[in-house]
Amino acid sequence: MAKVEWQATTTVTDALFYDLELKLCHTPLDELTDYYQDNYGGNTPELVAEADPLSVTAGVDEWFAVPDMTPYYYDGEQNLLVEIRWRVDNEREVDCWSWASDSVRYLSNYGYDAESGLASVKANRLRLTLEEGPAVEETSWGVIKAGI
Amino acid sequence: MNRLIPLVLGTLLAAAAAADEVVIGDADFPLNTPFCGT
Numbered sequence: 085m086a087k088v089e090w091q092a093t094t095t096v097t098d099a100l101f102y103d104l105e106l107k108l109c110h111t112p113l114d115e116l117t118d119y120y121q122d123n124y125g126g127n128t129p130e131l132v133a134e135a136d137p138l139s140v141t142a143g144v145d146e147w148f149a150v151p152d153m154t155p156y157y158y159d160g161e162q163n164l165l166v167e168i169r170w171r172v173d174n175e176r177e178v179d180c181w182s183w184a185s186d187s188v189r190y191l192s193n194y195g196y197d198a199e200s201g202l203a204s205v206k207a208n209r210l211r212l213t214l215e216e217g218p219a220v221e222e223t224s225w226g227v228i229k230a231g232i
Numbered sequence: 233m234n235r236l237i238p239l240v241l242g243t244l245l246a247a248a249a250a251a252d253e254v255v256i257g258d259a260d261f262p263l264n265t266p267f268c269g270t
Contacts, residue, residue, distance in 0.1 A: 182263035
């Protein structure tokens with residue numbers, strides 16, 4: 085997986101997010117619990133991008149990402165956690181397109197080191213860029229095709 | 233909000249993984265997380 089993007093609903097200029105981290109993590113869970121650590125299912129989240137600050141400038145319906153993401157080895161089968169956190173910002177909001185999913189798929193809270201959060205069925209609309217790699221070629225492509 | 237986790241179901245990824253780009257979810261309503269300045 086080479087890129088994770090969010091889609092802005094309105095124009096935003098230079099919204100700043102300091103000490104920002106983007107982590108990805110496989111999980112066996114189909115729904116989130118209230119506790120961040122429990123949602124990893126024993127796996128260790130992988131830091132794939134960081135920015136200090138991340139500056140977001142986007143127009144209506146434009147996609148944006150945390151730049152310079154390290155490709156993540158997605159196994160093609162498990163569910164995926166996308167975790168993002170930052171310490172401080174310049175109080176400029178970036179409204180993003182979202183949808184009401186069919187299960188608890190979103191956990192949020194104030195505080196960089198919050199242990200628990202507010203769970204919700206709301207979920208961000210995300211655009212993920214997948215690139216074929218060893219995981220897809222060797223073990224997962226059949227599973228992916230079977231799901232189409 | 234400072235710490236957020238959206239969960240992407242593998243079944244949703246699998247359903248569209250033949251393409252390089254996969255869009256998960258719809259554009260139903262605006263949500264100020266992430267990234268909200270608070």
